[in-house]
Amino acid sequence: MPWKETCAMQQRQAFIEAWLSREFSKSELCRRFGISRPTGDKWIERFCVEGSQGLVERSRAPHNRVNQTATRLVETILSTKHRYPSWGAVPIRDKLERDHPSEPWPVPSTIGEILKRHGLVKPRKTRHRIPPHTQPLKHATHPNAVWSADFKGDFAMGNAKRCYPLTISDNYSRFLLACQGQYGLKLRPVQACYEKAFRAYGLPEVIRTDNGYPFAQVCLGGLSPLSIWLLKLDIVPERIDPGHPEQNPRHERMHRTLKAATANPPKGNLSAQQRAFNRFRYEYNEQRSHQGLGRGQRPTDLYRPSSRAYPQRLPELTYPEHFELRKVKGAGQIKWHGRPIYISRQLIGEYVGLKPVDHDLWQLYFAKMPLGILDPRLGRIIRPNRSHV
Secondary structure (H helix, E strand, C coil): CCCCCCHHHHHHHHHHHHHHHCCCHHHHHHHCCCCCCHHHHHHHHHHHHHHHHHHHHCCCCCHHHHHHCCCCHHHHHHHHHHHHCCCHHHHHHHHHHHHHCCCCCCCHHHHHHHHHCCCCCCCCCCCCCCCCHHHCCCCCCCCEEEEEEEEEEEECCCCEEEEEEEEEEEEECCCCEEEEEEEECCHHHHHHHHHHHHHCCCCCCEEEEEECCCCCCCCCCCCCCCHHHHHHHHCEECCCCCCCCCCCCHHHHHHHHHHHHCCCCCCCHHHHHHHHHHHHHHHHHHHHHCCHCCCCHHHHHHHCCCCCCCCCCCCCCCCCCEEEEECCCCCCCEEEECEECCCCHHCCCEEEEEEEECCEEEEEEEEEEEEEEEEECCCCCCCCCCCCC
């Protein structure tokens, strides 16, 4: 039984005084004071060597920490954190192991404690997270199956102009294909950024975005000039539900890292900001490991360019032989048995396909995208319930 905490020193002194009186044996003294025989021997030995000072409680911490991280390793860990301030313990350790594989680097939890002791870890605010909606991501099973594109929230630069970073990433490998600062949400610069990525990496199967312009518009199928162009390239524009960014979690997580690394503080102008984006993209793809990819894996370790090359000319749309084809006229309408049916002004000059489904109902397509059901009795297109493919 241990000494009572409130009067441990007094009990030790009383124990020694009783022992010095020679009236009791050590075994009897230990029973009276409720301690073990080894504990009694310890305090008697300390008293004989150090006097009353030997009765003071000592620290239980080891004098020599066998597993204490060497100073030179700590210095390298800290310098790596200063070089990559947005990195956590895991990517720091992965990089150190790649650069210096023979060194005995500590585990990530120890690196985290080292960073905390030196004030290099900011406490994270508690967030109430919505469980991830995994359905849209189920087919990202290989590189270029699904790309994600979005505008990171705009911010003011030093020259008071606002920067709108457009980002494109591969969902399977998390490889950041593009990070381009722009002055606004305009179609042509976005399409030019897409085209640059297509020329460098080939074509994906799907590009996932939100429902904002220029990715989508309020019309049948949400088609915008950008999504029409993608469909002609045999790329499916896939959109998340409005107000649900958690359906694209990997891309959103990258945006948080991007903001911490490049926009705090923002640069003086777009050229300087773009240089910061370029450095971040290299670091994100080539240097930083990602826990979600597996131990020590970087995006560049998993990403491979697409086998579908960007064509020299935009191919013409083709439909299966059993489809009925109609050209969308100047008013955004097609003719069906002599009757005008409004489709969309976005598709003026384009061909749509109609597939028979039941009785007199026809499934309307533009390229691979179903737009709705043509009901000739109602004289209009019945839109699908969901807003994305």
